[in-house]
Amino acid sequence: MTGNTPGPARFGRPTPLGRTVKTVILTVCCAAVLIPFAGIFATSLADRAEITRSGGFVLLPHGAHFAAYQAVLSGGVVTRALVVSLLVTAVGTVLSLVSTALLAYGLSRTDSVGHRPLLMTVLFALLFAPGIIPSYLVVKQFGLLDSYWSLILPAMVNAFNVVIVRAFFMELPRELLDSARIDGAGDWTVLWRIVLPLSRAVLAVVGLFYAVGYWNSFFGALLYLNDTSKWPLQLVLRTYVVNNTALGVDQIGAGGSSLPPQTAIQMAILVISIVPVLVVYPFVQRHFSKGVLTGAVKG
Structure with a gap:
């Protein structure tokens, strides 16, 4: 031609x-x-x-x-739920990233003790999710009912995220890790000084997955929390927006006897629940192709 x-x-x-x-x-x-x-x-x-x-x-x-925003952020149930969601999301994301990185690093080393059974366990958890009743019984057995830990610990490790991070770790140059061990670096030093700095992209993406999961979760709170003062924002959103339950002055915490329209209050709660994800996502979006697609396709 x-x-x-x-x-x-x-x-x-x-x-x-x-x-x-x-x-x-x-x-x-x-x-x-x-x-x-x-x-x-x-x-x-x-x-x-x-x-x-x-x-x-x-x-x-x-x-x-802005009367609706002043009402819902004046110290009532919405403000309390917003603080709960922020704390659960922050603590849960940090714990999930730490546990996922440690587990994925151990599984990326094929010569580690119990590598094959542990990998099969993770893959089994990826294919078969536990039901509602077994999950509730486990949470109850550990005494986590009506505790904030019931919103964090059951979702702390996601098998899909572990597989992604493990695939990314396995793509790192073996020569670089071996040279560090020849220089006397232990596993913790290799992980902290070499593996994690080179894996910022995948950790940022997985951290976003965990953060969005914690932020949007309401079903765990619906199952495990009986105290309404511990409700996260998404459960408040479901109760007062999706179910169209009216919010009173005592629940909002606003002064005075008059309230903004219930529709405006419901839309304000919905905006408050959306804004954090919209703010964080642009800073992580540039890592998606490198952090997820590279590890998933080649792993």
Whole structure:
């Protein structure tokens, strides 16, 4: 084939019609995602008259009213649940990253003691998840009911994340690790000084997986927590937004006898539950292709 011979049609430049169709499809997809978020945020800023006039969903508010955010963040059940979710997410993510990294590093060394049975156990846990009743009985047996640890320990190690981190560890150059051991470095030194610094990408992605899992989890709290003062934010969101239960003055903690519209309060809770993930995700997104796809495909 000479240089002047045209290549296959699939490698040609897109036609104006093709570019237009792609632009329209992409615009529609973006609008389908962004318009509901914009409506939720706008409704949380609207007043009672505007919400009533628009039928409960405001897309373009005439003014910004922050009474709903002041009400839910004034020390009531939503503020307490937000603090619980932040603490559970922070502590759980750190413990999950530490335990996952240690387990994955041990499994990445094929000469470690009990490597094969432990690897089979992790793969078995990846394929077969425990049921609700066995999980509840285990939590009850360890005395974790009505404890914050019941929201952390049952989900502390995820088999899928262990497999991803192990695959990434196994791709690290063996020569680099062997040279460190020849220089007298032990396993802890190799892990802390060499393996973990080279694995920041996969640890950032797995840390995001764990953080989002802890932040969005409500079912564990629904099963294990009887004390409503220990509820995380997502369970409050489910109770007062999904189930459409009205929030009173005593539950919100706002002063005075009047409250913002319940719809605005519900949308404000929903915005507060979404914002942390939206803030953290852009800082981790650039690590996805390197941290997950490389380890998963080649591992």
